[in-house]
Amino acid sequence: MINKIDFTAKNLTSNAGLFLLLENAKSNEIFDLVENDLVFDNDSTNKIKMN
DSSP states (O other), X not given: XXXXXXXXXXXXXXXXXXXXXXXXXXXXXXXXXXXXXXXOSSHHHHHHHHO
């Protein structure tokens, strides 16, 4: 379970901040967790997740 993610970027609203946010999520395998371990109660919601 993910309880907290700390970011060192000062301004996450800028493009550079967004890039750092995505790179941090990628390096912490957040996208893999969402793709492989996040399961919703119904099939239609799970299909939306795959898009």
